[in-house]
Amino acid sequence: MNLKALTNLTLNCFTKKLREHDVDICLASGRMDNEIMEVAKAIGDQYHRVSQNGAFVITNEHDSLHSQTFEHEIAKKLYESAYSNRNTTIICSDNTNFVAQKDDVIRQIEERFFFPIKEERNMIEAIGKSLAPSKITVLGHHEEISEMQQAIQDVFHDDVDTFVSEEGCLDIMPKNISKGNALLILLKHLQLKPEEIACIGDSFNDIPMFKLTPNSFAMSHAHEDVKKEAAYVVETVSEAVKVILDNNVRE
Numbered sequence: 114m115n116l117k118a119l120t121n122l123t124l125n126c127f128t129k130k131l132r133e134h135d136v137d138i139c140l141a142s143g144r145m146d147n148e149i150m151e152v153a154k155a156i157g158d159q160y161h162r163v164s165q166n167g168a169f170v171i172t173n174e175h176d177s178l179h180s181q182t183f184e185h186e187i188a189k190k191l192y193e194s195a196y197s198n199r200n201t202t203i204i205c206s207d208n209t210n211f212v213a214q215k216d217d218v219i220r221q222i223e224e225r226f227f228f229p230i231k232e233e234r235n236m237i238e239a240i241g242k243s244l245a246p247s248k249i250t251v252l253g254h255h256e257e258i259s260e261m262q263q264a265i266q267d268v269f270h271d272d273v274d275t276f277v278s279e280e281g282c283l284d285i286m287p288k289n290i291s292k293g294n295a296l297l298i299l300l301k302h303l304q305l306k307p308e309e310i311a312c313i314g315d316s317f318n319d320i321p322m323f324k325l326t327p328n329s330f331a332m333s334h335a336h337e338d339v340k341k342e343a344a345y346v347v348e349t350v351s352e353a354v355k356v357i358l359d360n361n362v363r364e
Contacts, residue, residue: 127354128158134358137173139163139299141292143248143278143318144226146171147208151227161303165205166276166286166318167295168247172302179298181287182206183249185241187272191249191285192236194265200253204236206244211236222252249285258283276318284318293321311357313350315339328357 131138139161140149146164153160159173170179183191188204196202201218204211210226211233212219223230233239240246251261262275262283274291276284292314300307311328312319315335323329323342330353331343340346347353 145208148227163295165248167290167292170295182245182247188240188246203250204246205248251283255281278318291321
């Protein structure tokens, strides 16, 4: 489940329905684990969590199954390639986001987060010492972000994977990190098969999840290239939950 498309009310509603049918829940997001935990606390429930597009996998009992960060030298080169006065570059290290300098754009972005973004004026020096980057996010105009994505892939294709998590937002991840690969780790732990799970999402970074299972749901507001990768297109999360429960009854 993609965290971005959910509200606490939506979570509370579908959690109750799924719990009644012994269906477990995992929240998969580009956000940090501490932010996912804030949502869980508001609902008063425990979820499996895939954070930072798959860099971290944690069970509902808070056991860490996987964590991945960049090699320090790769992170430094990526930051130097991604940083620009035209764009906003954010480095995520574990449960904290960092920028070189806060401005009005960053303060607006902070309003969407549960935790503050910290300043790190000497980012290159900090990487490998006080910072162990697990994700680099670049925000800007969609056309420039698309060009940067291609440029990053051309140079660092052996070391990174990239995802456009929403329009104008590029996430740069360590190689082979994705929500899909993260779910495979969780499935192995839970002893489940891909056909025994369902995935709901609305962004390009959800496509690796969709490819895992025949029970994939894209939200109707998603990009056409995202929707075509899913088995179902739905208007609401509740609609997806209904299909999931109906399929369980038939099986």
